[in-house]
Amino acid sequence: xxxxxxxxxxxxxxxxxxxxxxxxxxxxxxxxxxxxxxxxxxxxxxxxxxxxxxxxxxxxxxxxxxxxxxxxxxxxxxxxxxxxxxxxxxxxxxxxxxxxxxxxxxxxxxxxxxxxxxxxxxxxxxxxxxxxxxxxxxxxxxxxxxxxxxxxxxxxxxxxxxxxxxxxxxxxxxxxxxxxxxxxxxxxxxxxxxxxxxxxxxxxxxxxxxxxxxxxxxxxxxxxxxxxxxxxxxxxxxxxxxxxxxxxx
Numbered sequence: 001x002x003x004x005x006x007x008x009x010x011x012x013x014x015x016x017x018x019x020x021x022x023x024x025x026x027x028x029x030x031x032x033x034x035x036x037x038x039x040x041x042x043x044x045x046x047x048x049x050x051x052x053x054x055x056x057x058x059x060x061x062x063x064x065x066x067x068x069x070x071x072x073x074x075x076x077x078x079x080x081x082x083x084x085x086x087x088x089x090x091x092x093x094x095x096x097x098x099x100x101x102x103x104x105x106x107x108x109x110x111x112x113x114x115x116x117x118x119x120x121x122x123x124x125x126x127x128x129x130x131x132x133x134x135x136x137x138x139x140x141x142x143x144x145x146x147x148x149x150x151x152x153x154x155x156x157x158x159x160x161x162x163x164x165x166x167x168x169x170x171x172x173x174x175x176x177x178x179x180x181x182x183x184x185x186x187x188x189x190x191x192x193x194x195x196x197x198x199x200x201x202x203x204x205x206x207x208x209x210x211x212x213x214x215x216x217x218x219x220x221x222x223x224x225x226x227x228x229x230x231x232x233x234x235x236x237x238x239x240x241x242x243x244x245x246x247x248x249x
Contacts, residue, residue: 019193019212019231019247024139024185025240026163026178026206027131028196030146032216033155033237034121043117050113057100070095083171086147089114119152126238131158134241143181143194145171145201160185172198173205182211193231195240199223203230214240 030036044064052059062070070092081087090107097106131140135158142150142162150156163181165171172178182189189210196202197216204227206213215223215230216237223229232243 019244021191022138022193022212022244022247023187024141024182024192025134026141026143026181026185026192026194026211027159027237028172028194028198028202028216029142029144029148031197032195032202033127034123036146039118039121043114046117047110047114051096051110054109055097055100055102055106057102058096058106061100062096067092067096083145083165083169083174085145086111086166115147115149115152118147119149121148121153123153123155124236126236128155128158130236130238130240131155135160138244139185139187141181141185143172143177143196172196172201173208175205175209178206178209178211182209193244195234195237199227199230204228207231214243 027033048059048064048067071088074088074091074095075082078087078091090111093107093110094104097104134140139160140158142159143164144162145165147164147166150159150162161184163177163184165177168177168180170176178189178194181194182192185192190212193212193214194202194206195214195216196206197218199215203213203215207228207230212231214232214234216235217223217233218235220235223233232247234240234243
C-alpha cells in the first residue's frame with residue numbers, strides 16, 4: 001500500500017471512530033436524493049409556457065432571459081432575502097403581473113404551477129429503501145436551501161422533520177440553519193451527521209457548525225484542496241448505513 005493511500009486510510013479510520021455515537025442524520029435534498037438541475041429547468045420552462053397560455057401579455061413583454069434578469073435584479077435589491085428562493089420568485093411574478101396589467105392572482109396561480117413541476121422529481125432508486133432502514137435507528141431531518149416539498153414528492157413519511165433556508169432565515173453553509181437542524185434532530189451536534197453533495201454548503205458548513213459530515217460524491221469528483229476533508233465519502237445514500245455501521249464498530 002502506498003504512503004498516500006495509507007495516510008488516507010488512517011484519516012478515515014480516525015474520523016470514523018469519532019462517528020461512533022451518531023443519533024441523528026440531517027440530509028440535503030437537491031442533488032443528494034435526486035438530480036436538481038433538470039427539475040428546475042423543466043419547472044421554469046413549464047411556468048413560462050403556462051404564463052404564455054394563461055397570461056399572454058407577460059410573455060409578450062418578457063422573454064425567459066428577461067425574467068432571469070429580473071430575478072438577478074430582485075436578488076440584488078433584497079440581499080436580506082437572498083436565502084429565500086420563494087420570496088424571489090413571488091416578487092418577480094408580482095412585478096411581471098403589474099407590468100402586464102394583471103391582478104395579484106397571477107402570483108399564487110403561477111407559484112402553484114411552478115411547485116407542481118418543481119416537486120415532480122425522480123428520486124434516485126436507492127433513496128427510499130435506504131432512508132426507510134436508517135429511520136429505524138436514527139432521527140432523519142431534511143435540510144435544504146431550496147423549496148422542495150416532501151409531501152408533494154411523496155417522501156415525507158421518511159423524515160422526522162424538515163428545515164429550509166426560508167424557515168431558518170439562513171441558507172447553508174451558515175451555522176444558523178445547521179443549529180436549527182441539530183435542535184430538530186434532538187441530539188447534540190457531535191451526535192449528528194450531515195449528508196450532502198456540496199463540498200462547501202453541506203460538508204464544510206456542517207463541520208464548521210460542529211456536526212460530522214459525509215460527502216455524497218456521485219460523479220467521482222476530486223475533493224477541493226482548499227477545504228478540510230469530510231468524515232466520510234459515499235457514492236449514494238444507499239451506502240450510508242454501512243459507513244455508519246463500520247464507524248460504530
